[in-house]
Amino acid sequence: MSLTATTSTVLGKRKSRKQDYVLQLASSPEPQDLTAPSDSDFEPAPTKAAPRPLLINGTLVSDTKQRYKCTFEGCDKAYAKPSRLEEHERSHTGERPFVCSTCNKSYFRESHLQAHQRSHLPDSDKPLVCSEPECSKRFWTQQHLRAHLDWHKGAKPFKCTEPDCTEVFAKHHQLRTHICTVHAPPGTKPYRCEHEGCDRSFSTNQHLRTHMKVHNEKRYTCVQASCAPAPGTEPTYYSTWTALQHHLRTAHPPTCPHPSCNGRTFTAQKGLRAHLKLHQERELEAQLEAAAAGSDSEDDSPPKKRRRGGEIGRDWKCEVLGCGKDFKSSKALQTHNKVTHLGRRDFVCPHETCKRAFGYKHLLQRHLAKVHKSGSGSEVSSENDGEDDESGSDDNDGAKGESHFDLSIDAITGNAYASRAKDRLKNLKAIQCPYPDFDTISSKTVPNTGESSSRPGGSKVSACQFVFSRAYDLRRHLLAEHHIDASKESVDAWVAKAKAAAGAGR
Numbered sequence: 001m002s003l004t005a006t007t008s009t010v011l012g013k014r015k016s017r018k019q020d021y022v023l024q025l026a027s028s029p030e031p032q033d034l035t036a037p038s039d040s041d042f043e044p045a046p047t048k049a050a051p052r053p054l055l056i057n058g059t060l061v062s063d064t065k066q067r068y069k070c071t072f073e074g075c076d077k078a079y080a081k082p083s084r085l086e087e088h089e090r091s092h093t094g095e096r097p098f099v100c101s102t103c104n105k106s107y108f109r110e111s112h113l114q115a116h117q118r119s120h121l122p123d124s125d126k127p128l129v130c131s132e133p134e135c136s137k138r139f140w141t142q143q144h145l146r147a148h149l150d151w152h153k154g155a156k157p158f159k160c161t162e163p164d165c166t167e168v169f170a171k172h173h174q175l176r177t178h179i180c181t182v183h184a185p186p187g188t189k190p191y192r193c194e195h196e197g198c199d200r201s202f203s204t205n206q207h208l209r210t211h212m213k214v215h216n217e218k219r220y221t222c223v224q225a226s227c228a229p230a231p232g233t234e235p236t237y238y239s240t241w242t243a244l245q246h247h248l249r250t251a252h253p254p255t256c257p258h259p260s261c262n263g264r265t266f267t268a269q270k271g272l273r274a275h276l277k278l279h280q281e282r283e284l285e286a287q288l289e290a291a292a293a294g295s296d297s298e299d300d301s302p303p304k305k306r307r308r309g310g311e312i313g314r315d316w317k318c319e320v321l322g323c324g325k326d327f328k329s330s331k332a333l334q335t336h337n338k339v340t341h342l343g344r345r346d347f348v349c350p351h352e353t354c355k356r357a358f359g360y361k362h363l364l365q366r367h368l369a370k371v372h373k374s375g376s377g378s379e380v381s382s383e384n385d386g387e388d389d390e391s392g393s394d395d396n397d398g399a400k401g402e403s404h405f406d407l408s409i410d411a412i413t414g415n416a417y418a419s420r421a422k423d424r425l426k427n428l429k430a431i432q433c434p435y436p437d438f439d440t441i442s443s444k445t446v447p448n449t450g451e452s453s454s455r456p457g458g459s460k461v462s463a464c465q466f467v468f469s470r471a472y473d474l475r476r477h478l479l480a481e482h483h484i485d486a487s488k489e490s491v492d493a494w495v496a497k498a499k500a501a502a503g504a505g506r
Contacts, residue, residue, distance in 0.1 A: 220244040421467040433464035471495040
């Protein structure tokens, strides 16, 4: 049967006309045998093509959908998506791009961050509620809710893995505690190291993972140029930091680069740094000497005294206006400020009759050794005992070495000093202290906080037996021993007169 229709075109448009349909009947079709085989029954069924092998990291791999394989050495992880591989590689590089805006914790994956951020929300935001009566616990996931419901039903899915032990537990941490207390030596912690020959155990899984790095034989390697491996060979690895440091000390010790030292080595970097400072000081001193020798200045002033410790490393400068001193340590600068600018005298003589105070410890030690030990009074005192002494050192630690004292009987009893004093007086090398008769010396009495010099009952005070060769020493002795502040001019005049009289009498 066929249908025919006619159309006409007017001004470029189709115009429908009344259609005349003609029904044509064909002769009856011949009957067909549906059971007879057709031509398609003899054609072979189409077969599924075998998957082509994939080239993954330079290797052909067949029958796999995980075409994205980790390229880090020793890792055989593979993934079907590149995004999954990227997430996995962060575990090797340590990159944590997803940071919590509340507590600044970072994570490898965004899903981990989302799970963590829920911990900052209140329990009322958890959508899943336990259906058991008298239980109002809420959960974020169906998995946690199902585990909680199983706990209500008494489910104990964690079975002890030790032979001949039928204990079961509802929580995993209960199983770990059971294994440590029942099937392990006393003192074993829940997380045990499974490495062969290691019996360490830890209270947390994080501590165990940190410990497992110790068993990594390729944890450390030497980066020195002389230890660089040849092409095609692996470098030398060290399992512990101690082993690497021992290798560096023995194979690559700190070495002085100056040609004059001929490759001198040191046991530690600290020694090398101190040694290099000596080179810097020597170079600076050589430059100063060359500049002084080549200068045509007519200045007759004496050359600048070389300071102990040199000029290098004096980075701590006194900020007091007009001072300008510099030091090699902050401790030395603090001591200088306390003693010089604040007038601190923290080191006091322990003798009740003295109680002199000093700014530095070594000055007190010198005072005790010269005045209160040898019995020599102020004879050996010098201007270096002044309290404003900067000690000549940078650290002012008082480490001057141990003093050697004369412990003979004559020295202890004072007979040795008395005999030497007589000889000096006889040879006109010294003059005797005029106390208590010194009317020609202008002085004033200083209040004495210790014992009085006068005898009980108003008895006459005995003459002082100390002898001196300088007016300066005599004036200090009068102040320290007799508490008499004599003027410098009157003491100088008295000493000159006494020496002239002794020379004339001779």
